[in-house]
Amino acid sequence: MSEVTISRRSVLAGSALLLASTALPTIGWAQTPKKGGRLVVAADSEPRNLNPAIVASNGVFFISSKIVEPLAEASFDGKDGLDPRLATSWEGATDGLSVTFKLREGVKWHDGKPFTSADVAFSALQIWKPLQNLGRTVFKDLEAVDTPDELTAVLKFAKPTPFQLIRNALPALSSVVPKHVYETGKIEENPANNTPVGTGPFKFAEHKPGEYYRLEKNGDYWGKDQPYLDEIIYQVLPDRTSAASALEAEEIQLAAFSAVPLADLDRISKVPGLKVITKGYEALTYQLVVEINHRRKELADLKVRQAIAHAIDKDFVVKTVFLGYAASATGPVPKNDPQFYTADVPTYAFDVAKANALLDEAGYSKGDDGKRFSLKLLPAPYFNETKQFGDYLRQALATIGIDAQLVNNDSAAHIKAVYTDHAFDLAVGPPVFRGDPAISTTILVQSGIPDGVPFSNQGGYKNDELDAVIAKASETLDPAARTELYKEFQKKVVADLPLINVAEWNFISVVRDTVANVANNPRWAVSNWADTWLEA
Amino acid sequence: MTRALLLLRRRLVGSVFVLLIVVIGTFLLLEAAPGDAVDAYIVSTGGDAGMIELLRHRWGLDQSALTRLATYLWALLHLDLGQSVTFSRPIRDVILERLPNTLLLMGSATALSFGLGSALGIYAGARPGSFRDRLLSIGSLALYAVPGFWLGLVLIIVFAVDLRWFPIGGIESIASGRTGLDRAADIARHLVLPVSALGFIYLALYLRMMRAGMAEVWRQDFVLAARAKGLSRRRIVLAHVARNALLPLVTMLGLQSAQMLGGSVVIESVFSVPGLGRLAQEAVAARDTPLLLGIILVSAVLVIVINLLVDIAYAFLDPRVGASEAGA
Numbered sequence: 001m002s003e004v005t006i007s008r009r010s011v012l013a014g015s016a017l018l019l020a021s022t023a024l025p026t027i028g029w030a031q032t033p034k035k036g037g038r039l040v041v042a043a044d045s046e047p048r049n050l051n052p053a054i055v056a057s058n059g060v061f062f063i064s065s066k067i068v069e070p071l072a073e074a075s076f077d078g079k080d081g082l083d084p085r086l087a088t089s090w091e092g093a094t095d096g097l098s099v100t101f102k103l104r105e106g107v108k109w110h111d112g113k114p115f116t117s118a119d120v121a122f123s124a125l126q127i128w129k130p131l132q133n134l135g136r137t138v139f140k141d142l143e144a145v146d147t148p149d150e151l152t153a154v155l156k157f158a159k160p161t162p163f164q165l166i167r168n169a170l171p172a173l174s175s176v177v178p179k180h181v182y183e184t185g186k187i188e189e190n191p192a193n194n195t196p197v198g199t200g201p202f203k204f205a206e207h208k209p210g211e212y213y214r215l216e217k218n219g220d221y222w223g224k225d226q227p228y229l230d231e232i233i234y235q236v237l238p239d240r241t242s243a244a245s246a247l248e249a250e251e252i253q254l255a256a257f258s259a260v261p262l263a264d265l266d267r268i269s270k271v272p273g274l275k276v277i278t279k280g281y282e283a284l285t286y287q288l289v290v291e292i293n294h295r296r297k298e299l300a301d302l303k304v305r306q307a308i309a310h311a312i313d314k315d316f317v318v319k320t321v322f323l324g325y326a327a328s329a330t331g332p333v334p335k336n337d338p339q340f341y342t343a344d345v346p347t348y349a350f351d352v353a354k355a356n357a358l359l360d361e362a363g364y365s366k367g368d369d370g371k372r373f374s375l376k377l378l379p380a381p382y383f384n385e386t387k388q389f390g391d392y393l394r395q396a397l398a399t400i401g402i403d404a405q406l407v408n409n410d411s412a413a414h415i416k417a418v419y420t421d422h423a424f425d426l427a428v429g430p431p432v433f434r435g436d437p438a439i440s441t442t443i444l445v446q447s448g449i450p451d452g453v454p455f456s457n458q459g460g461y462k463n464d465e466l467d468a469v470i471a472k473a474s475e476t477l478d479p480a481a482r483t484e485l486y487k488e489f490q491k492k493v494v495a496d497l498p499l500i501n502v503a504e505w506n507f508i509s510v511v512r513d514t515v516a517n518v519a520n521n522p523r524w525a526v527s528n529w530a531d532t533w534l535e536a
Numbered sequence: 537m538t539r540a541l542l543l544l545r546r547r548l549v550g551s552v553f554v555l556l557i558v559v560i561g562t563f564l565l566l567e568a569a570p571g572d573a574v575d576a577y578i579v580s581t582g583g584d585a586g587m588i589e590l591l592r593h594r595w596g597l598d599q600s601a602l603t604r605l606a607t608y609l610w611a612l613l614h615l616d617l618g619q620s621v622t623f624s625r626p627i628r629d630v631i632l633e634r635l636p637n638t639l640l641l642m643g644s645a646t647a648l649s650f651g652l653g654s655a656l657g658i659y660a661g662a663r664p665g666s667f668r669d670r671l672l673s674i675g676s677l678a679l680y681a682v683p684g685f686w687l688g689l690v691l692i693i694v695f696a697v698d699l700r701w702f703p704i705g706g707i708e709s710i711a712s713g714r715t716g717l718d719r720a721a722d723i724a725r726h727l728v729l730p731v732s733a734l735g736f737i738y739l740a741l742y743l744r745m746m747r748a749g750m751a752e753v754w755r756q757d758f759v760l761a762a763r764a765k766g767l768s769r770r771r772i773v774l775a776h777v778a779r780n781a782l783l784p785l786v787t788m789l790g791l792q793s794a795q796m797l798g799g800s801v802v803i804e805s806v807f808s809v810p811g812l813g814r815l816a817q818e819a820v821a822a823r824d825t826p827l828l829l830g831i832i833l834v835s836a837v838l839v840i841v842i843n844l845l846v847d848i849a850y851a852f853l854d855p856r857v858g859a860s861e862a863g864a
Contacts, residue, residue: 040710045580047580048577048621048622048623048624049624055581056581057580057581057582059580131587133581133582133583133584133587134582136583136584136586136587137584188594189624193624194624206711208810209623209630209633209634209810210633210634210810210811210814210815211706211707211710211808211810212710212711214710214711231711233710233711235706235710235808236808236810237705237808238805238808238814239705239805239806239808241689241806242704242705242806242808245692245693245696245697245704246704246705248697249696249697249700249703249704251703251704382579409570409571410571410821411571411575411576411579411821412569412570412571412572412573412575412576412579412821412822412823413569413570413571413575414571414579415571415575415576415578415579416570416571416572416575417570417571420575421570440582449585450584450585451585452585452588453583453584453585453588454578454579454582454583455582
């Protein structure tokens with residue numbers, strides 16, 4: 001977090017947090033956890049498939065990560081940024097053709113059957129590789145999984161695959177589901193996709209559509225004395241204002257994923273008994289990006305793209321759109337990534353005069369009405385902030401004589417317009433950085449992606465040099481060399497601007513101060529909460 | 537009774553056509569909306585081209601619109617509402633789960649706005665032009681002008697967050713294990729705020745209609761006659777004036793039911809009530825065409841049934857109406 005821009009607001013929020021913790025000295029101190037209790041959490045949507053091995057997305061993980069566990073979880077201080085879960089150790093072969101996992105002993109599925117390497121082999125070959133949204137890319141060369149004994153699984157790859165990538169992918173992509181539940185019938189239609197069976201600290205108890213999900217304690221969990229909570233309830237609160245009211249009325253104890261709108265945080269941080277927490281999402285960084293359709297002749301000109309970059313006041317965006325709860329971006333890898341980030345990239349200072357000069361140079365001079373040309377701008381509707389930034393960008397472009405016409409769509413229409421129909425000139429998107437550029441970042445700029453693939457380069461951009469770096473990195477086994485290539489990648493992206501990275505943000509949790517062990521790993525909201533407990 | 541039956545038969549035949557138009561119209565509207573169920577789905581998951589193709593095939597979206605409409609209508613003919621892609625469950629089950637909540641909310645809100653609205657209308661209309669008449673007219677108009685969601689939010693902040701008299705939302709306490717009367721009381725407690733929010737908005741309509749009707753009736757000769765007879769003012773107001781002014785309100789009741797359904801979409805979201813309105817909103821966002829068609833069909837049937845009941849009630853309340861309808 002040290003590199004995140006510090007604004008007055010985040011300092012204020014931070015000091016409120018400090019005050020809360022001095023008022024209640026138990027928080028964060030080593031204290032014997034208390035057992036029991038029901039944690040009630042706000043949920044804003046009900047995923048239609050709760051199987052995290054098939055759908056590796058935050059909406060699914062938020063609920064199912066308590067039920068189904070991955071091989072390893074992200075960690076602030078663990079080796080390689082990982083904490084063991086179902087695997088106790090992992091090792092990559094020097095030729096990049098295999099990765100060996102030693103599995104945890106004495107783990108049982110919620111239905112009482114033992115967890116073995118056969119479950120890992122089944123999940124990897126039958127689900128991660130063929131069916132999982134992210135795994136289809138990362139595990140594309142996975143060929144076989146050897147199981148020499150019940151507690152060893154060896155992933156075999158047809159082509160050398162960087163161990164660094166597999167390691168970085170473990171928290172999100174390696175959820176293990178039971179073979180005996182899934183081996184008969186079609187995996188996608190298995191009822192367990194909606195009533196998941198796993199090895200996690202909590203068992204799926206019930207889902208009342210439109211009302212709540214209930215998870216209950218797994219008495220046979222492998223973690224010593226864990227979990228502490230008896231029950232977790234996800235209360236479905238579809239309205240944007242509900243979570244804050246429910247927290248204040250003490251009907252829920254936690255609202256994660258910025259369920260409380262940023263504009264309410266200032267007020268809610270002053271409510272006694274509530275804390276605003278900005279930690280616990282470091283491995284799920286969202287990026288605010290201007291997507292560019294390079295098929296538009298004006299936008300195919302680097303000078304025009306540079307002009308647009310110069311016209312955006314990133315600090316203003318962070319302060320006004322994100323109310324300080326974000327950082328300005330330098331490139332396609334967020335500043336808070338511990339492995340790949342480099343600040344050594346070209347910069348585009350906020351400079352309207354320079355932007356205007358660049359556009360003049362490019363040959364797009366202002367007409368009599370002060371306009372150079374007009375563009376269609378499609379802000380993604382998924383977040384308040386992407387929509388607000390759309391409004392800002394329209395004004396920023398007006399200052400350099402570009403007339404941007406806002407097109408507001410709902411989610412389904414936006415996805416279709418941008419990624420299938422390419423009916424946009426500029427779009428505002430929020431891609432996610434998932435701990436390794438190869439998981440969901442390089443795809444944003446790489447060429448040769450079929451039409452219709454969401455959150456990918458659908459702007460018709462093609463840069464052979466950049467493609468070559470991406471291809472080389474995907475087969476470079478040495479972590480240091482691979483990291484260097486991704487630094488090269490960042491430089492090239494920022495220099496040629498296939499898209500413009502404006503800001504990056506992590507979500508905010510608001511929580512009652514009776515909830516202990518919150519935000520203690522970089523994917524906390526989507527981790528298993530085995531060590532979370534309630535005071536009094 | 538035969539009069540009512542004749543009316544019923546006539547109406548049912550007409551209703552089938554109405555429903556058919558509703559279904560086809562909704563289907564075409566959703567087809568015209570950009571993006572399909574797969575587009576809506578991949579918003580939260582992402583995925584590559586192969587996965588997307590697989591999903592389109594699995595959800596039958598790779599067929600032409602006409603084929604899908606024909607399949608849907610054919611299934612509908614067998615009273616099968618189909619399968620929801622959002623919930624991976626039969627649509628009948630999904631709707632039946634939510635319908636009681638919406639009926640409860642709408643029914644209570646209608647009873648509130650009709651009951652209280654006409655009572656206050658009588659109170660105001662008993663002395664047209666008096667201070668209390670003006671106060672009630674202005675007050676109810678102010679409520680009518682307030683957007684439903686705003687009234688809901690204010691009620692939540694005052695009565696759920698500050699005073700904590702009522703829960704902020706939901707239909708009942710979560711996994712509380714309550715049964716019988718205890719559970720009914722719990723549901724009633726949860727319904728107080730949403731019913732108030734929905735009911736108070738429509739209260740003004742009934743109030744003003746009742747008041748206006750009464751003001752008119754006061755001028756009639758029979759009121760003069762009643763006065764001349766020396767009846768008490770109270771008796772004149774209730775038995776003569778109000779009773780005659782009530783008939784148009786019953787008509788309004790039928791018309792309002794459709795509006796009330798629309799209003800419940802907003803109120804259900806604000807108060808997290810798992811009802812049909814919210815489901816419809818989710819169905820549109822997810823481009824779950826069969827689910828939305830199912831909801832709209834059920835709502836249309838609901839509105840038709842309510843209007844039918846109103847007509848039948850009317851036929852009993854006012855003999856002139858029924859006779860001409862049944863004879864026609």
